[in-house]
Amino acid sequence: MKELNWYYPETLADTAKLVQQKNVFPHGGGTGLLLRKLSAVDGLIELSQLPLQRIKITGDFIEIGGICTYGDVISELMKTDPEHILVKCLHHSANTPLRNRITIGGSIAMFPPWSDLMGALIALDAEVKLLGKNSGDFPISEYIKDKNLHSESLITSVKIQNLPWRSAHYREIRTKSDMPIFNHTVLLKTADGRIDDSRLITVGTASKFTRLSEVEEYLMNRRIETINPSEIEKRVRLKFSGSRIDDPEYVNLKAGIELGRLIQKALRS
Ligand SMILES: Cc1cc2nc3c(=O)[nH]c(=O)nc-3n(C[C@H](O)[C@H](O)[C@H](O)COP(=O)(O)OP(=O)(O)OC[C@H]3O[C@@H](n4cnc5c(N)ncnc54)[C@H](O)[C@@H]3O)c2cc1C
Structure with a gap:
């Protein structure tokens, strides 16, 4: 078995040099590295002694x-x-x-x-x-x-x-300890009973993440009481793929329903 070198730098100057060595990579929590084959890795830089925990x-x-x-x-x-x-x-x-x-x-x-x-x-x-x-x-x-x-x-x-957004987050999971199939992040700004700005992001789509621009356009300047969840669902057209997705159409439908609910939740926040 190949020997793996561990480095424990204490300064950023040393780390800057180490990280530029061939096949030497940073080690943060190690939870992702755990899942990866390390055959192409010659060394790992353990970061915990660096002044980066502030x-x-x-x-x-x-x-x-x-x-x-x-x-x-x-x-x-x-x-x-x-x-x-x-x-x-x-x-x-x-x-x-x-x-x-x-x-x-x-x-x-x-x-x-x-x-x-x-x-x-x-x-x-x-x-x-x-x-x-x-x-x-x-x-x-x-x-x-x-x-x-x-x-x-x-x-x-x-x-x-550091801005005061109304916000909400949703994770689509099958069991409590599951990694989400997809998740939504909603940020909203309101003024005079209307939506002033919105940022809607879904992570877990075929392109890794998608900004829901059509829904953002629907929300822009809309009076809060006229927001219609079925109009939101119609505008969610997300592509899902990969081994964790059994039925992409169903997941898109679910994503639309959950987004409508999440926007209401963010407005209550
Ligand atoms: C069972 C399990 C369940 C999980 N569930 C979730 C979940 O529900 N939601 C969620 O968000 N995450 C979840 N995670 C975590 C996620 O899958 C990744 O493992 C994690 O985000 C990687 O972070 P890390 O600090 O452990 O990185 P590491 O494993 O240390 O590194 C990952 C990669 O990033 C590089 N790297 C590390 N630090 C730096 C740095 N400072 N600069 C540049 N490159 C760096 C490494 O070289 C490596 O290539 C889960 C992990 C496990 C094992």
């Missing part, structure tokens, strides 16, 4: 260090904003021991189709801070699209604007 909250933005776990994010945001979308989307994710291992950086880099994190980060127009071959700040949409940004680069933090 969550900075100001009036304007929230910056989450790359090695913060789902659990860290929930407990920190609960103190200041228990209704924050990141609390809602992460607190039912996986289970308690896993939430205490899964890191924000590892989850952004891996972006599994069941990710409870990525819908919210996409909806919030998050910015990812990288170190290594690609140093700097990048919109999360660009990081998802451009695989070159993943290479030889460490996610040191993710930054979102």
Whole structure:
């Protein structure tokens, strides 16, 4: 069996060099690496000694260090904003021991189709801070699209604007401990009884995630009491595929029904 080298850097400068070595990869919570064949991996960089476990909250933005776990994010945001979308989307994710291992950086880099994190980060127009071959700040949409940004680069933090959205999150699961088949994130702004802005993201579709632009258009400037769930369902045309989807049409139908309910829930939030 091939020997795997472990590195335990204590500074970002050392990590920036390590991450640019051939076949050497960051290790966050290790929960995704567990599922992967490691035959092409020569070394792993254990990140837990780096100063990247801080969550900075100001009036304007929230910056989450790359090695913060789902659990860290929930407990920190609960103190200041228990209704924050990141609390809602992460607190039912996986289970308690896993939430205490899964890191924000590892989850952004891996972006599994069941990710409870990525819908919210996409909806919030998050910015990812990288170190290594690609140093700097990048919109999360660009990081998802451009695989070159993943290479030889460490996610040191993710930054979102601290804005007061009405929000809700839904996970389509068969059992309580299941990874979601799909999940919806809803962000809404209202003014004078109307919808002023909306961000609707479904994760788990054939293209990994989909922005529900047709529903966003339907909601724009609409009086809240005139929002009709059946009009929302009609506008949800999501493509699902893969071994976890038995019947794509049924899943799309369910996604439409749940989105209608979720928008009502967000409006009550
Ligand atoms: C049984 C089980 C159930 C799960 N259920 C859910 C669920 O319901 N919802 C959910 O959202 N997630 C769930 N997860 C977690 C998800 O599947 C991934 O395993 C997790 O998001 C990966 O995060 P990590 O910190 O463990 O990353 P790791 O496993 O450490 O790394 C994953 C990948 O990211 C890279 N990486 C790690 N850290 C960084 C970094 N800082 N910068 C750049 N690259 C990095 C690694 O090199 C690797 O390629 C579940 C996991 C398991 C095992």
